[in-house]
Amino acid sequence: MRSVGCVVVGGGPAGLAAARTAARYGVRVLLVDENAELGGQYYRQMPAAFGSGAALGRETREGRALIDEVRALGVETSLGATTWAIFDQRTVAIATADHTERVAAHAVVLATGAYDRPVPFPGWTLPGVVTAGGAQNLMKGYGVLPGRRVLIAGSGPLLLVVAHYLLQGGAEIAAICEAAPMRRLWRHAPRMLPHLDVVQRAYRYRGEIARAGVPFFTGHVIRRALGAGEVTGAVVSPCAADWTPLLGDRTFDVDTIVVGYGFVASLELARLAGCGERWDDARGGWVATRTREMESTVPGIFIAGDGAGVAGSATALEEGHLAGLAVAARFGRLTSREYSREASRGRGRLLHLAGLRRVLDELYRYGPGLSALAEDDTILCRCEEVTHAQAAEAVREGADHLYGVKVWTRAGMGRCQGRMCGPALGELIGRVTGRPAALAGVFTPRPPVKPVRLAALAEERS
Amino acid sequence: MSPEARIPNVPRGRALTIVVDGVRVSAFEGESIAAALLAEGRRATRWTAGSGEPRGYLCGMGLCQDCLVTVDGAPNVRACMTPVREGLRVESQRGFGEWSQ
Amino acid sequence: MRLESTDVVVIGGGVIGTAAAYYLTRAGTRVVLVERRGIGQEASGANVGLVTLFSGHSLDEPEPGPLYELTRASIEAYKSLGEDLGLDIEYEQCGGVMFAETEERLAVIRRAYEGYRAHGVAVEWLDARGVRECEPAFASDHILGGVLCPLNGHINPLLLCRAFARGARRHGARLMLGTTVQNVYHGNGRVRAVRTSEGDIPCEHVVNAAGAWAADIGEMVGQRLPVAPARGQILVTEAVPKFIHRVVSGSEPSARQTRRGNVIIGSTVEDVGYDKRVTPETITEFAHDAVPHFPRLAHLSIIRSWAGLRPATPDHKPVIEMSKDVPGLCLAIGHSRRGICYAGGTGQAVAELVTGRPPSLALETFSLSRFAPAEGASR
Numbered sequence: 015m016r017s018v019g020c021v022v023v024g025g026g027p028a029g030l031a032a033a034r035t036a037a038r039y040g041v042r043v044l045l046v047d048e049n050a051e052l053g054g055q056y057y058r059q060m061p062a063a064f065g066s067g068a069a070l071g072r073e074t075r076e077g078r079a080l081i082d083e084v085r086a087l088g089v090e091t092s093l094g095a096t097t098w099a100i101f102d103q104r105t106v107a108i109a110t111a112d113h114t115e116r117v118a119a120h121a122v123v124l125a126t127g128a129y130d131r132p133v134p135f136p137g138w139t140l141p142g143v144v145t146a147g148g149a150q151n152l153m154k155g156y157g158v159l160p161g162r163r164v165l166i167a168g169s170g171p172l173l174l175v176v177a178h179y180l181l182q183g184g185a186e187i188a189a190i191c192e193a194a195p196m197r198r199l200w201r202h203a204p205r206m207l208p209h210l211d212v213v214q215r216a217y218r219y220r221g222e223i224a225r226a227g228v229p230f231f232t233g234h235v236i237r238r239a240l241g242a243g244e245v246t247g248a249v250v251s252p253c254a255a256d257w258t259p260l261l262g263d264r265t266f267d268v269d270t271i272v273v274g275y276g277f278v279a280s281l282e283l284a285r286l287a288g289c290g291e292r293w294d295d296a297r298g299g300w301v302a303t304r305t306r307e308m309e310s311t312v313p314g315i316f317i318a319g320d321g322a323g324v325a326g327s328a329t330a331l332e333e334g335h336l337a338g339l340a341v342a343a344r345f346g347r348l349t350s351r352e353y354s355r356e357a358s359r360g361r362g363r364l365l366h367l368a369g370l371r372r373v374l375d376e377l378y379r380y381g382p383g384l385s386a387l388a389e390d391d392t393i394l395c396r397c398e399e400v401t402h403a404q405a406a407e408a409v410r411e412g413a414d415h416l417y418g419v420k421v422w423t424r425a426g427m428g429r430c431q432g433r434m435c436g437p438a439l440g441e442l443i444g445r446v447t448g449r450p451a452a453l454a455g456v457f458t459p460r461p462p463v464k465p466v467r468l469a470a471l472a473e474e475r476s
Numbered sequence: 477m478s479p480e481a482r483i484p485n486v487p488r489g490r491a492l493t494i495v496v497d498g499v500r501v502s503a504f505e506g507e508s509i510a511a512a513l514l515a516e517g518r519r520a521t522r523w524t525a526g527s528g529e530p531r532g533y534l535c536g537m538g539l540c541q542d543c544l545v546t547v548d549g550a551p552n553v554r555a556c557m558t559p560v561r562e563g564l565r566v567e568s569q570r571g572f573g574e575w576s577q
Numbered sequence: 578m579r580l581e582s583t584d585v586v587v588i589g590g591g592v593i594g595t596a597a598a599y600y601l602t603r604a605g606t607r608v609v610l611v612e613r614r615g616i617g618q619e620a621s622g623a624n625v626g627l628v629t630l631f632s633g634h635s636l637d638e639p640e641p642g643p644l645y646e647l648t649r650a651s652i653e654a655y656k657s658l659g660e661d662l663g664l665d666i667e668y669e670q671c672g673g674v675m676f677a678e679t680e681e682r683l684a685v686i687r688r689a690y691e692g693y694r695a696h697g698v699a700v701e702w703l704d705a706r707g708v709r710e711c712e713p714a715f716a717s718d719h720i721l722g723g724v725l726c727p728l729n730g731h732i733n734p735l736l737l738c739r740a741f742a743r744g745a746r747r748h749g750a751r752l753m754l755g756t757t758v759q760n761v762y763h764g765n766g767r768v769r770a771v772r773t774s775e776g777d778i779p780c781e782h783v784v785n786a787a788g789a790w791a792a793d794i795g796e797m798v799g800q801r802l803p804v805a806p807a808r809g810q811i812l813v814t815e816a817v818p819k820f821i822h823r824v825v826s827g828s829e830p831s832a833r834q835t836r837r838g839n840v841i842i843g844s845t846v847e848d849v850g851y852d853k854r855v856t857p858e859t860i861t862e863f864a865h866d867a868v869p870h871f872p873r874l875a876h877l878s879i880i881r882s883w884a885g886l887r888p889a890t891p892d893h894k895p896v897i898e899m900s901k902d903v904p905g906l907c908l909a910i911g912h913s914r915r916g917i918c919y920a921g922g923t924g925q926a927v928a929e930l931v932t933g934r935p936p937s938l939a940l941e942t943f944s945l946s947r948f949a950p951a952e953g954a955s956r
Contacts, residue, residue, distance in 0.1 A: 048538065048557075049538075049557075050559065055537060060486075060506070061489060061505075061506025061507065061559070062506065063488075063489030063490070063504070063505040063506030064486070064487055064488050064489055064504075064506050065487045065489075067487065068486065068487050068488075070483070070486065099857065101856070101857050105857070107857060114861075116857060129535060129537065129539050130535060132540075139529060139531060139542075140530065141519030141520040141521075141530050141531060141532030141533070142519055142532070143534065144533060144534055144535075144536070145534060145535050145536070147535060147536060147537060148533060148534055148535045148536030148537070148556075149536075150536075151536035151537060151556070152510075152511060152514060152533075152536055153483065155508075155511070155536075156506075156507055156508065156511035156515075157482060157483040157486030157488070158481055158482055158483065158507075158511045158514055158515045159481040159482075159483060159514075160481075160514065160533075161481065162481060182483075183483040184483065184484065243519075243520060243530050244519045244520060244530065244532070245519075396531070396540065396541075396542060397541060398526075398837075399524055399525075399526040399527055399529075411739070411742075411743065412615070412616065412742070412752065412754055413615065413616075414615075415615065417615070417618065418615045418616075418618075421617065421618075421622055421735040421739075422735060422736065422739050424837070427837075427839075427881070428541065428816075428880075429541035429544075429552070429815050429816075429878075429880055430539060430540055430541045431880055431881070433539050433540070434539075434540050434541075458883075460855055460881065460882045460883060461855055461857070461860060461882055462860075462879055462880070462882070465815060465878035465879065465880045466878055466879055467875070467876065467877065467878050467879075468814070468864045468867070468868055468874045468875055468876075468877055468878070468879060469868065469875040469876065471860055471861060471863075471864035471865075471879060472861070472864035472865045472868050472875070474861045474865075525816070525838070550876060551817070552815060552817070552878075571818065572815075572816050572817045572818050572838055573817070573818070574818065575817070575818065575820070575873070575876075
């Protein structure tokens with residue numbers, strides 16, 4: 015089994031930043047990503063075959079620069095490689111299409127990012143319903159529109175970014191539905207002063223949207239996707255401050271619904287490695303527990319970037335940098351004075367960004383009322399086609415934990431390994447039992463945390 | 477079926493042809509199968525094993541497992557994570573697909 | 578805190594405990610089942626789900642005997658259980674093939690085959706080609722021959738536990754989940770009460786169905802029970818159209834396909850205490866060994882894995898009897914690798930033993946006294 019100084023899992027902003035910093039201080043880094051190119055979601059690149067200049071937006075170009083820097087520093091990269099487990103002593107298991115290998119890492123940085131929160135609502139499984147991240151990947155990554163007439167529903171500044179790309183790409187937007195009430199924004203003005211660049215960008219996007227004649231509703235949620243074989247319309251309605259749907263349906267003719275209600279941190283590898291986590295009410299989900307050096311509760315395993323939306327990318331870069339610094343310090347690559355100085359600068363920048371994140375967390379605070387969108391026959395587990403009613407029946411029969419519902423209904427037993435149904439299932443258990451969703455727990459992490467072909471597992475190389 | 481959804485003025489790889497459910501479809505080198513299908517307005521990639529309901533591209537990052545198609549006879553391949561190449565055979569699948577290899 | 582008294586406290590919510598609770602309530606007794614986690618969350622929910630009348634264990638019992646009868650009683654129960662309770666427990670008698678790759682093994686299998694056949698059990702002898710025809714998904718260049726048992730099959734063990742639990746509840750059992758047993762009070766010649774984390778339950782009888790933790794309960798009444806955890810690791814593939822039709826025994830690891838289409842590959846037998854981790858060595862070993870035998874597996878992805886802790890006795894046979902040392906205590910422990918095969922029969926036996934009815938099965942083989950004191954037996 016070969017040994018590497020630092021394995022960085024995930025080639026998005028956090029992973030790239032961690033790899034860059036660690037490599038700058040002379041640490042031998044292996045950066046692993048399951049995609050064909052580095053960048054993750056936020057820094058998604060166009061395919062190499064499209065040519066080196068291909069980019070539809072700022073983020074792609076920014077990402078390209080960082081990727082080039084990381085490569086120039088001699089960081090070893092493993093692409094199309096899935097990290098499927100972390101075993102004892104920071105042994106990282108990585109699989110490609112035809113083989114697997116275990117790497118002993120002295121330090122691991124988990125920069126696995128986040129994914130769009132799956133929100134069940136009637137019709138959500140219809141082709142034509144795509145997540146905000148899915149729409150972005152298509153446009154930024156391939157220059158393809160998810161559809162021609164789109165309704166956007168969700169919460170947070172990312173909706174504006176998606177709208178921008180759609181409009182630039184020539185799509186029509188029927189409406190944008192922001193769930194948050196967005197009232198009395200002036201209250202946040204003082205705390206937004208240090209972040210005028212972000213405010214300016216938001217206003218620019220809002221201006222573009224208004225000039226395009228796109229109706230922008232606040233305090234509205236998606237209710238239903240209409241259509242038989244694919245989306246042909248969308249129904250929205252007003253909602254309460256906690257996003258609980260209210261009366262007052264409005265229907266739009268669309269062929270695509272982009273859904274973006276925040277993010278779920280990808281913590282499966284961290285969980286498998288034994289890293290601690292805690293429930294975050296503002297996010298309505300689990301986040302990893304870390305020291306200010308970005309170290310998890312497991313020595314030698316660092317966690318950077320957890321995807322808190324648009325502000326998340328700047329935070330991810332800083333967290334990655336801090337993790338890279340801490341790793342370099344562990345290897346004795348910088349004096350403790352240098353480390354103190356650099357780390358405190360980095361923490362200062364993070365603190366600055368934290369101010370913005372706090373405002374965003376308040377403005378776009380996750381609304382548990384979303385869990386009231388689903389009806390009895392709405393699919394909860396997409397992979398195994400388990401409905402909300404079936405899951406609720408299991409809870410009433412005594413299954414008050416994700417595991418219990420899983421073994422009786424098959425929810426969570428599909429190919430997505432519980433990623434798409436976990437959050438909503440936790441909320442359903444909370445509703446039926448009358449207890450906080452956090453108490454419903456998580457699906458027990460076990461290897462492999464992503465599907466791996468047996469042909470690859472059978473071929474272990476050292 | 478909506479018309480061509482490729483964003484104009486984007487430099488792409490060289491043109492090639494894939495076969496989708498027996499029909500020849502144009503694509504560009506570098507595109508994922510999902511991008512090529514969606515560019516042509518093809519949404520449904522599969523019909524579920526239990527109730528036969530249509531599914532398609534959702535997350536675009538290989539997690540949701542809904543964009544599964546059969547590629548060159550091998551079922552349960554994620555369209556969003558698989559690049560096209562000249563002559564690739566893509567079939568939408570019913571349930572968990574057929575094994576024609 | 579003193580809780581309402583009952584007739585029987587069943588300790589353990591796995592397949593044995595829930596089966597016992599089900600049959601006890603149907604026999605008219607009042608039952609409280611105490612389980613510290615949830616229904617079927619240990620070995621009962623972590624196995625391959627095989628229900629076999631003729632398999633590896635038969636080679637140790639070359640004529641159908643008590644183990645065979647115990648399995649047969651369970652199969653009869655499973656056939657109607659689902660329907661009775663409105664729950665599909667996915668029981669399928671798809672037939673099982675046991676094969677040999679060495680002459681020595683072939684002879685052992687042949688002996689068992691003849692013993693079973695002589696007793697009228699429907700087993701068929703297969704030559705090498707017969708084995709391959711029975712299960713075309715299975716590949717081996719070294720098969721010498723084997724046995725087909727049409728009555729072998731599989732079940733969904735999670736739903737089996739759910740069914741028993743549902744049935745027990747319907748007949749009046751109280752299920753206390755997330756509740757830990759802290760002590761078993763016995764005095765004046767019999768069990769008196771069970772202390773739990775939620776309070777004390779006065780009772781006339783206690784059933785020890787605590788699986789891999791049976792010895793802990795035994796200690797509460799001064800018994801040394803010969804049950805130790807034996808870890809079994811299992812891998813599961815994504816669901817694909819049916820291509821493995823039988824239960825195949827004789828290769829390690831085995832592979833069987835569920836109703837949904839997932840292929841379950843397993844299992845190890847390891848002595849690692851209460852460690853339920855899945856190891857990278859096992860994953861590699863299983864992949865490496867299973868693919869040559871079931872070539873199509875190469876294309877499938879593993880999406881899940883788990884490990885269970887079997888309650889193993891030194892001879893792999895259970896202990897099912899009323900304790901001779903502690904009146905009122907019933908032992909239903911040590912089902913080793915075949916808990917799912919024995920649960921229905923065990924539940925019925927427990928109900929008979931506790932209510933004092935004549936047992937329908939010969940249970941002498943399952944007595945605790947067969948273990949010498951050194952191996953662990955009651956004081």
